[in-house]
Amino acid sequence: MRAKTSSVGVDVDSLRHYYRIHGLDxxxxxxxxxxxxxxxxxxxxxxxxxxxxxxxxxxxxxxxxNAERIKAIVEAGHEVGNHTWHHSYALTRIPASERRAEIAMGRRLLESAAEAPVVGFRAPGYNTSAEVMADVVASGHTYDTSVFPCVPYYTAKAGVMGWMRLRGRQSRSILGDPTVLAAPRDPYRAAVDDPHRKGDGLDVFPVSVAGGVPLIGTAFTALGMAGSVAALQAALALRRHITVEFHAVDLISIRDDGLDPMLGVQPDLKTPVASKRRTFARVLSILRNRTRVERLDVLAAERAARPGRRWS
Ligand SMILES: [Zn+2]
Structure with a gap:
């Protein structure tokens, strides 16, 4: 199997969410x-x-x-996706009316600011459910990319200890056993009653994981250049489609950008921007040379036009 297409996303989580994750003021x-x-x-x-x-x-x-910046994103030819109204990590647990508002109002507000269609959804913290997916469909999205079947991530997001474990997996995880993951790891249509199983519902593009290594900015920073390239090569060989995910803060650092030193609890914020940028540029260049890098709204539309099309 060889990936022919790929997509690159950036979750624009503002810094207040990092303060919240780490319990800071x-x-x-x-x-x-x-x-x-x-x-x-x-x-x-x-x-x-x-x-x-x-x-x-x-x-x-x-x-x-930020209203100007979101327009600049669209003018540069990029897609704007919906990461909800307030980034509630409890999206799967809040009352239905609030959940619907988080999803539908998020989309509506982003569309009106971006002056462009917003059709893709990514849940905060990748916490999705059948109810969330039903609201994602009902509010007019054409695809979802909230599925991230990666155990190291869940420990990593718990904080420094998790991040250290992610680093500890550096060498063996590339060759590690990927069967820990229950959800499909290539794009699929989700079951209406379970977003983590295949069915007849919405197109889902899982964030790519290969050999236990997630293709996300935090992991690239932890792995460095050689490790990141190896992880990508493994994913290119294993996956039908590659979904790479960054966060906007992946290209900032405490020292380069004069941020609050308290943010050092997020260790990759201590890595110099130049070093991270070099690694990301290398990964993205390989991706561009080896695959068709395409926006997910475009791939979802292609898929909708040819429902029988397989991801291969
Ligand atoms: Zn987020």
């Missing part, structure tokens, strides 16, 4: 994810020559300058 949170991270990713994508998707949180449009 978010009074010191700045708009650096949007003000610094987003433009750096746009520059990187322009340099490599690819179009990507920026999954945005609608409430961030209230921060100064």
């Amino acid at each position: 978010e009074a010191n949170a700045t708009n650096a994810a949007w003000r610094v991270g987003v433009p750096r990713f746009m520059q990187l994508f322009a340099a490599v020559g690819i179009k990507a998707t920026f999954y945005c949180i609608a409430e961030d449009l209230d921060l100064p300058g």
Whole structure:
């Protein structure tokens, strides 16, 4: 099996969400994810020559300058995706009316600010459910990319200990056993009653994992250049489609950008931007040379036009 297509996404989580994850006072949170991270990713994508998707949180449009920035994303040829209204990590547990509002209002607000269609959905923290998926469909999305069947990620997001475990897996995880994952790891149509099984519902593009290594910015930073390239090569051989995921903060750092030192609890924020950028550029260049890098809204539309088409 050999990946023929790939897609690249950036979750634009503003810094306040990192303060929340780590239980810190978010009074010191700045708009650096949007003000610094987003433009750096746009520059990187322009340099490599690819179009990507920026999954945005609608409430961030209230921060100064972000309404202009989301338009700039669209003008550069990128897609805007829905990362909900307020980025509630409890999306699967809040009352149905609130859940629907998070999904539907997120999309509506982002569309009106971006002045472009918003058809893709990614749930905060990758927590999805049959109910979430039903709301994603009902509110007009054409695809979902909330599925991330990767055990190291779940430990990593718990904090530093998890991140260390991710690093500890560095060498063996490339050759590791991938069967820990219950959900399909190539794109699939989800079952209506279970987003983690195949069925007749919405197209799902899982964030790619190969040999236990997730193709996300945090992992690339932890693995460094050689490890990241090896992980990508494994994924290219194993997967039908590659979905790479970054976060806007992946291209900022505490020292380079004068951020609150408390954010050092997120260890990759201590890695210099230049080093991270070099690794990301290498990964994306390989992806561009080996696959057709395409926006997920485009791939979802192609898929809809040819329902029988297989991901191969
Ligand atoms: Zn997020």
